[in-house]
Amino acid sequence: MKELDPTTASFGELDAAASRLLAGLGPLRDADVAAPSLLPGWTRGHVLSHLARQAPALERLLKWAGTGVETPQYIDRQARDAEIEAGARQPAEALVADVRRTSAHFQRAVEELPAPAWDATIRPFTGELCTPRRILVIRLRELELHHVDLAIGYGFHDIPATARDIVLDDVLGYYAEADGVPRFTLRDGRGAELARFGTGGPVVSGERADILAWLAGRASGDALETTGRLPELPPWI
Structure with missing residues (x-):
């Protein structure tokens, strides 16, 4: 399992990925977010709703690491899917604002996580046991791949090498x-x-x-x- 150490460089990768995404969302209008994404069965609204809801879900894992109290990322897949569906039909302005707000909150959460918590054992939705170092990879992966999935002019060759x-x-x-x-x-x-x-x-x-x-x-x-x-x-x- 790929992990990233909690360094200024790692935090910078997350912040830069979110900034690239948000810069590309600016021109989106309601008809744009209702249009299909590159993911079968998902509109752009579904992708944006997923990104917005994933941030607080990952923060629940950070809370688990910080407190030692088991706090699942999602209750179950049905709850996860319901969250995504509920947000997918929002207007473009609301969806983009949600992605912006939750991304910023997640960024603060990882940067402020106490040092001992980075060595705690947690279990993401995918089932593996890991430390919060894994969460940094998961979020970066989701930001970059789903940016491509939005089909707004950002492709795999646009992802910076690092x-x-x-x-x-x-x-x-x-x-x-x-x-x-x-x-x-x-x-x-x-x-x-x-x-x-x-x-x-x-x-x-x-x-x-x-x-x-x-x-x-x-x-x-x-x-x-x-x-x-x-x-x-x-x-x-």
């Missing part, structure tokens, strides 16, 4: 432990090996942004090169 590589390492870490991953080797555009799944199989290579898009289920992999048939990956979370 943030992109953090998210890429996180997705690769998932597949390293997942069941049903076929054998193949993954290399970036310069030939550096990023991951090896089993022994043998084709070599898949390409730009890191294109690799991330494929691994995260946002692209078919047409932009990648392979020495054989492109592997069929199990779904990513």
Whole structure:
């Protein structure tokens, strides 16, 4: 599991990702947020509602770490989905304001989390045991991938290299432990090996942004090169 230490640089990555997102939301109007996103079945309003509601949900995990009192991220998936649905049909101005407010509140929460809490054990909605260092990765990943999902002119090649590589390492870490991953080797555009799944199989290579898009289920992999048939990956979370 990818984690980030609670440093000024890590906090800066989160803040910069949120700022890029919010800068892109400015022109959105009501008809824009009602339009489909790149995620099947979700409008842009659903994506924005999810981002807004995810921030306080992650803060509940930070509270768990700070107090030692178990505070789940969500009660259950039904409650999570209901929160997203309830916010998805809000006007654009309200949705953007919600994302702005909750992002700022989350940023303060991580920056003010007491040092001992960063070593506490918590359990996110996805089920793994971790420390709040994992929360920094989760939030950065969600900000960047869902920014792309909004289809507002921000693509995988627009993600800055540092943030992109953090998210890429996180997705690769998932597949390293997942069941049903076929054998193949993954290399970036310069030939550096990023991951090896089993022994043998084709070599898949390409730009890191294109690799991330494929691994995260946002692209078919047409932009990648392979020495054989492109592997069929199990779904990513």
